[in-house]
Amino acid sequence: MHADFAVLLDSWDLALHADGYSPRTRTSYRKAMTLLAVWLAEHHPDTGPEDVTRDLIRAWIVELRERTSSGTARSYFPGVRKFYRWAIEEGEADTDPTEGIRTPPPNDPRTPILTVEQIRALLAGCDARTFLGRRDAAIIYVFVDGGLRLAEVAGLALNGVDTRERMLFVEGKGTNRSGPRRRAAPLGVKAARALDRYLRERRKHPYAELPQLWLGDRGRATLGSDGVKRMLVRRAEQCGFHLHPHMLRHTWASAFREAGGNEGDLMVLGGWRNRQMLDRYGKVAAASRAQEAYKRLAFGDRI
Template identity: 30%
Template structure:
């Protein structure tokens, strides 16, 4: 029988090659499962058949008590369930102690959003007439105008920007590509950055296809995007602005404007529409206005 460390190597190879999971997903699963196996080894468990349901539940309880976010605990539980499912399917072990293990319940919390007026203030502020300043302007325009995740924005390459066709070809979770429209000010500002400002950030000694570059001519990091978005928000009085808030706001404002939920799901790259439904927290006044304008007997 394979020991747990070797079984883990085979599992990570499986999710990378056969399931086609992204590098970030494989790395996250690896961290979660190495932590899980380390805890088991500390208890003297080195073989899959030695793992019991009680040991798994004790590990999950330890994760909860360590102060991890619910989303991080949920990912760890998903990784553990997938690992055990794999070991059963590959006949590494006969038992599946994680078979019906429930995922942690997420608290009912609505996504943070900014108002339309705040979005206008953020995007219309005078960004510095410098390569970095105009890059930052393009970034907030694209995050809000296209609803991208930070990882998608940082991973965006030049060949995937088709401004003549008014679309971006975005690579999302699981390396799945989707088409996202880019129009209006987002298209204008991004086009200006690509034509006039990005060339000034290029380092001739560094070759990169990245759209957004740092001052050394390399692909901009997610940490840098977090910092510049927070800085741009602070200038107009939106303290602690997070890039994901712009994605939430994109979805909310699209739905408030009458966009179909399935269309927003496609634009955001959500595999499950239940995730998109988090954004249907429209205020009651807006719902009433839509009802009054749409129902034939509302004003009788």
């Protein structure tokens, strides 16, 4: 890349660090600017930070969308915009080439949802007589009954579980500046019973005194996000279908709406702060509901 980009990226990263941005955000922002700088070096040699124009930014976005996806372009563009706003404040640039460019639109994801039969198959594969069977059944119930994200499930603490009140206390997504978002996630009776069974078996574990809710096997003290994901994938493969953990959250949201739950309650329970994600979650469920409704009202069947 152009030498000026290399110098400014280090200074910018230091500024982001000082402003309290998380390591993950800083890594994402820096990756976006690095990709842009490398692309400029390949297609427009000798183009430094001050030479970048709006047309060059747009050309880079177009290539990103064609080579990867609209979602990738959407995730990288804020980093480029942030860099140039910082560069102007620091006197390293006179104009912002991202000004007037809209953030690329999101993809229209169609994450599938699981059927009741598939979820029952997952649970049927968990032997209730063993520690692993009870633990994995409890994890599956927490996903489908609590609507939690993968990181939220993996991050549950022992003192955040109240089986008597059928409640989980969750630390959700947040930032270094605002902190984690905390919320209470209610559970049904079957989910609470699955957790109770696991907790009774958990008392016999060598690492039972640890604060983390999910304990490991084969000498492992705890079960993290990767372990939870691998468990779900493995059990789904044994049942003959593909599963990604986020499909369980989609399934939960769809089932809540199908049962008559309103959107406002769903936003609170799911830990969303705006309708954008809620709308995206609802598309698959809406299509499914429309198809089922038409099967009941099919015009051809009334001829």
